[in-house]
Amino acid sequence: MRAGFLVRGLATAALLLGTTFSAHAEDALARVKAAGSLKVGTETAFAPFDFIDAGEHAGLNVDVFAEIGKELGVTIEWVALPWEGVLPGLEAGKFDMVAGPATITKARMERYRFTPPVAEATVAILKKAGDTTITKPEDIAGKAIGVGKATAQLAQLTAYSETLPTKVDVREYPAFTESYADLAAGRIAGVANSLPNIAFVASQRKDTFEVVLPPFGQKSYFGFIGTKDADHAPLMVAIDAALLKMKGDGRLAEMQKKWFGASFDTPDSVPDPAF
Template sequence: MKAHSLLKGLVGAAFLIGAAVSAHAADTLAAVKAAGTLKVGTETAFAPFDYIDAGEHTGLNVDLFAEIGKELGVKIEWVALPWDGVFPALEAGKFDVVAGPATITKKRLERYRFTPPIAEATIAILKKAGDTTISKPEDIAGKKIGVGKATAQLDQLKEFSETLPTKVDVREYPAFTESYADLAAGRIAGVANSLPNIAFVASQRKGTFEVVLPPFGKKSYFGFIGLKDADHAPLMDAIDAAMLKIKADGRMAELQKKWFGASFDTPDAVKDPAF
């Protein structure tokens, strides 16, 4: 009788613990609000979205998440790490959402949930100022071109390379800042990155870099990333709603103009990416 009662008690306790854990996991938004903090993962070497200036973390993402935090009524806690470690850390629960941002692609949509787009991500080439050997995208054939490791820009560059008479000598970098340093030193002929990124870099280093136009590849967009499951759906719904409000009242356009020099006409959602 005692053994039966003890077993019954243990089963009941296990059920209650399991139910508590399940309820906690299923209410991520409530957990974030209870803690008063939204943890955001990112790298800090992707200007003008996230970068370090005079020792301070700055960029469009910092400003935009400050507005998202106001809408949700929480503070933002930043967690910085290399880009190729961001997605594994998100899945490991190190933070609630990824700022990045990341290009919205079909493959990524299968595994992750994206927020409304924050800017275009169409790829273009950055070259050294005065370099007359590259005047259009096709001129990178056979040349050493830097690109970020584990990025959609890498995939697009490789795809574009296949259309050229001589394949591009693709050089992968853990951080784009390293590729810009190699470009300035003449170790590579160009850097492939999204147009907003390289336009910002060129504007900050006039006389050093120039943008090669037009951009190439398929039109794409940047978005923030969260986990694609029922547990995180309430949190992602709340972030989406906050961002659409920020877009509707003009705050998004103001931030785009501040960091890119122009605003972007982006859709409210991307359900069928170009690639």
């Protein structure tokens, strides 16, 4: 009798152990495919990548991830929150990856896993239309310039300010939309953001804004973000493959033209960012 209990007990333990090993063996890609959806965190105030248009989530990221979903055979589940909460949310496991996108920097690469670039991220200044006091980047010396909180653009603006005869009065905003509103109202003299972003904003409001060229700072690129752990590696490799396939067959370039008015010649990877 006791032997029977022992056999049944060992069988039950083996079954539980096998289930545990199976659960651990299922990586992030397998879980995403099993669930039928990829959960993506982003903010929706970073046009033309992510924004709300007539109540609908729109932008380059929406189009790109729709294609990634097709390649992986899953739907996309969006999780929107302020930018300063996006990366902590990724680390807390609230979603599978981040759309953002984010500028690929040395510091971020130490902590996160980036996809191939989806656009350039070089920084430029947006000013009010007709403002003759800012005709080149160095003219922002001593002026109030808006920039997004916890962004690579903030780091670039701060570094550039140190090279000017008078430091920039840096004003940090939780969302770039708020900085554009303050610029339009004359409360600040300009906004520092990536050239694709401000070019889009200026094209939408030609009577209100102008782009100051050339850009300043070092050439950089935007990429999507995932975690660096082994569990998520197969998922990130699959997403990389989807993006490179879209780049190769022209889908990515068409989406860039749709949202930026031009396509970008981006590298397949950025192993050594400029900053």
